Amino acid sequence: MSERLDVLRLGYRKGRDPRITTHLALVARAMGADGFLLAGDEDKEMFENLKSVDSRFGGSLETEHVSGLGHLRRHVENGGTAIHLTMYGEPFRKAIPKIRRDKPVVIIVGGAKVPGDVYKLCQHNVAVGNQPHSEVAALALFMDAWFGESASERNFDGARLVIEGTNKGKVVHEIEEE
Numbered sequence: 001m002s003e004r005l006d007v008l009r010l011g012y013r014k015g016r017d018p019r020i021t022t023h024l025a026l027v028a029r030a031m032g033a034d035g036f037l038l039a040g041d042e043d044k045e046m047f048e049n050l051k052s053v054d055s056r057f058g059g060s061l062e063t064e065h066v067s068g069l070g071h072l073r074r075h076v077e078n079g080g081t082a083i084h085l086t087m088y089g090e091p092f093r094k095a096i097p098k099i100r101r102d103k104p105v106v107i108i109v110g111g112a113k114v115p116g117d118v119y120k121l122c123q124h125n126v127a128v129g130n131q132p133h134s135e136v137a138a139l140a141l142f143m144d145a146w147f148g149e150s151a152s153e154r155n156f157d158g159a160r161l162v163i164e165g166t167n168k169g170k171v172v173h174e175i176e177e178e
């Protein structure tokens, strides 16, 4: 049984960021996170949308609104591993083998302005290429490398709809409730 892994999005602005932040949460869910944590504005509607994805496609992504730096500080004080995705960091393929997996892990994704303390509190500042790009792309590439093949081949318990990947057309199995 592997340790818990959460993705923490900092500095969420409800008026500006819902679409990209929903995409972050969907990547976190699809690639194997246990939880998606939001710091900044609260957004119950987004959390409900994520629950509805679980109710159709299975799994149980936990969602929680947290204080960003406070949560991160406690996580590290309690012995957890904190990985900050930033273009200024160490290249991710070089960093991953050095990161502890025997403690709960939080992956931090920045918002509009990332406080300097985040860089200091996290044991790992990790880059997916040293150029600015998308937090969604950075998270997907990082999680794929972190979990390897199992990232995109997970079981999603309790699914009503199960997609069978195919070269042509759409194959979707509807699961009868017992």
Ligand code: SAM
Pocket: 084, 085, 086, 087, 088, 108, 109, 110, 111, 112, 113, 114, 126, 127, 128, 129, 130, 131, 132, 133, 134, 135, 136, 138
């Ligand atoms: N202006 C912000 C700042 O002060 O750093 C960065 C905005 S950027 C679009 C949002 C987030 O995407 C970053 O905080 C980081 O987590 C992620 N990101 C962007 N480019 C990245 C890269 N090359 N490697 C890792 N993460 C990256």
